[in-house]
Amino acid sequence: MRAAAPLVVVGDALLDRDLVGTAERLAPDAPVPVLDDCQERLRPGGAALAAYLAARAGREVTLVAPLGDDAAGRRLRAMLEPVLTLVPLPLDGPQAEKTRVMADGRPVVRLDRGTGRAAGVTDAARRALAGAPAVLVADYARGAADVLRDELAARAPHTALVWDPHPRGRPPVPGARLVTPTGEEARRFAGPDAADGDELAAVARTAAALVRRWGAVGVAVTLGARGALLCQGDGPLFVPAAARHGGDACGAGDCFAATAAGLLGDGVLPAEAVQGAVAAATRYVAEGGALTAAPGAAPDGAGGAGGGDGDAAAGGDALRLAERVRAAGGTVVAAGGCFDLLHAGHVSLLQQARGIGDCLIVCLNSDASVRRRKGPGRPINPLADRVRVLRALQCVDAVAVFDEDTPERLLAGLRPHIWVKGGDYAVGQLPEAAQLASWGGQAVLLPYLDGRSSTLLATRAADSLGTGGGQDPYAGHGQEGQVPP
Missing domain, CATH: 3.40.1190.20 (Ribokinase)
Incomplete structure (x- = not known):
């Protein structure tokens, strides 16, 4: 960069x-x-x-x-x-x-x-x-x-x-x-x-x-x-x-x-x-x-057009943001996922999430975490590119990367008031719901745009190059695993 x-x-x-x-x-x-x-x-x-x-x-x-x-x-x-x-x-x-x-x-x-x-x-x-x-x-x-x-x-x-x-x-x-x-x-x-x-x-x-x-x-x-x-x-x-x-x-x-x-x-x-x-x-x-803006009131990296991808990987910028918003009496919202091929479903989810509170922090799977979830061919876009694209969205205030399969450890540091997921879940099925409740937070579901997913976009691209089966990748499918990212 x-x-x-x-x-x-x-x-x-x-x-x-x-x-x-x-x-x-x-x-x-x-x-x-x-x-x-x-x-x-x-x-x-x-x-x-x-x-x-x-x-x-x-x-x-x-x-x-x-x-x-x-x-x-x-x-x-x-x-x-x-x-x-x-x-x-x-x-x-x-x-x-x-x-x-x-x-x-x-x-x-x-x-x-x-x-x-x-x-x-x-x-x-x-x-x-x-x-x-x-x-x-x-x-x-x-x-x-x-x-x-x-x-x-x-x-x-x-x-x-x-x-x-x-x-x-x-x-x-x-x-x-x-x-x-x-x-x-x-x-x-x-x-x-x-x-x-x-x-x-x-x-x-x-x-x-x-x-x-x-x-x-x-x-x-x-x-x-x-x-x-x-x-x-x-x-x-x-x-x-x-x-x-x-x-x-x-x-x-x-x-x-x-x-x-x-x-x-x-x-x-x-x-x-x-x-x-x-x-x-x-x-x-x-x-x-x-x-x-008083010296000592906010750490380096705050208040401007934000730092490099290393900051996201360390999570420090997001942690400081969450702390400042909480101290000011605001509502911290977090959402998570791979966000490999950013599509309209992602953008819709993130825009809705940002409207709930005073800042939106995206918890992003690392490349190794994506491979474990999606297979050896993923992610299509490396971490640095995914961070940069997410940061370019006006509705995203910070990005923090986690290397585990799930973001529980990162969430424990961020302690958001609201954890957002999209798709066909019941709140009780969300593994993060109990964790959020432990500090008085709430896991919520948001509507998603049906028929959008990174996997299906990749399939469509492969078909257009003649390497797939030629079928409409959206036919008969909802969103990828009902999970927007």
């Missing part, structure tokens, strides 16, 4: 602070909530958050941002230096800070301070941009994108440049590969050219107007829990989110933009980059959003 392309993030760094507690009473001297058991959580903000999330997902990241030597600036450096390369720009005032007071998981008030702005360009910043395969401009209207504008304009034709704009910032440089405004920002940027309403047709017309106005290759309008709409001047592409979550969405736009920029740097098409970015942002919110 090819290594992920390095990413350079240019923008304004903030220090974000959450004061988190519970509010069950009002103060005696004023009708305001009292925050009990208050805890302070610090994390990178602004462009620093976008860079941090990309680095935590395993990408090599360089952050070019104004950083001061005050207390806030030193705290930011301490959080960022262990995971990415810092190229500081001079700052002409105090580092920007943003404080949210959170009661029972919901923001009550926000406090902003710090007026520092970018005060110039350095040769190190110019060198960081030269030859970068992917660049994200995370503009927070504090000058970083302005002081490097000439360099960014010169790099635009030669790199995967993604521009995440700010309502108070300048427009993106012409030739940006992708610009990522929110729906509200897109209407404001388009001005009189904006279409009325937030229906997809109106969003598409507004996005097309921005492609022309900005001279961008594409505009991806992010629509929160709905997903994103990509316009490249012709027919729009709508990428829906696999599931909706009511969690903390602060930073989801940074996650989206950083993931899209990295994927474009990897060489994928804009449509694929937007699909991956929607999936990453959805997963970020499901896992707890900004509250998981």
Whole structure:
């Protein structure tokens, strides 16, 4: 599997602070909530958050941002230096800070301070941009994108440049590969050219107007829990989110933009980059959003377009995901199988499973396990390919591999709330049902699409090559052993 392309993030760094507690009473001297058991959580903000999330997902990241030597600036450096390369720009005032007071998981008030702005360009910043395969401009209207504008304009034709704009910032440089405004920002940027309403047709017309106005290759309008709409001047592409979550969405736009920029740097098409970015942002919110972005709150490999096949084989990424979703009060769903030749029955099952909870983890048989179940000619697709195909599905949040005949040991680690199977079973016949019940989980059955199976697809392929009997492999058959994978 090819290594992920390095990413350079240019923008304004903030220090974000959450004061988190519970509010069950009002103060005696004023009708305001009292925050009990208050805890302070610090994390990178602004462009620093976008860079941090990309680095935590395993990408090599360089952050070019104004950083001061005050207390806030030193705290930011301490959080960022262990995971990415810092190229500081001079700052002409105090580092920007943003404080949210959170009661029972919901923001009550926000406090902003710090007026520092970018005060110039350095040769190190110019060198960081030269030859970068992917660049994200995370503009927070504090000058970083302005002081490097000439360099960014010169790099635009030669790199995967993604521009995440700010309502108070300048427009993106012409030739940006992708610009990522929110729906509200897109209407404001388009001005009189904006279409009325937030229906997809109106969003598409507004996005097309921005492609022309900005001279961008594409505009991806992010629509929160709905997903994103990509316009490249012709027919729009709508990428829906696999599931909706009511969690903390602060930073989801940074996650989206950083993931899209990295994927474009990897060489994928804009449509694929937007699909991956929607999936990453959805997963970020499901896992707890900004509250998981503090250093130490979520391990490496979380919150972005995920790691290599070795992570799946070890199961660590899936185990960490399950732990985070449970800690946030969400529902962990797991499904298992060989998934050798992915077909419509598989996709239907997995999409239904993802709709039940807040994350879907696929427990995948290793190659040796498949051979023991299916015979010496299987699997047709090796493990690395099966992992990659499953991970490409928007409804799949993580993949974990097991080498045994059954996934009991893996399930004991994941401890999902729901174990999904498809086919003609009774729940009592599922060997995993008793195991799930031991920790309060539930095994459930989902409908499957009749007449689909990997074995029958393989038979049909063999027949088409003249090596089989020529009969219709679907005739008289249900799904393979009534087990979707």
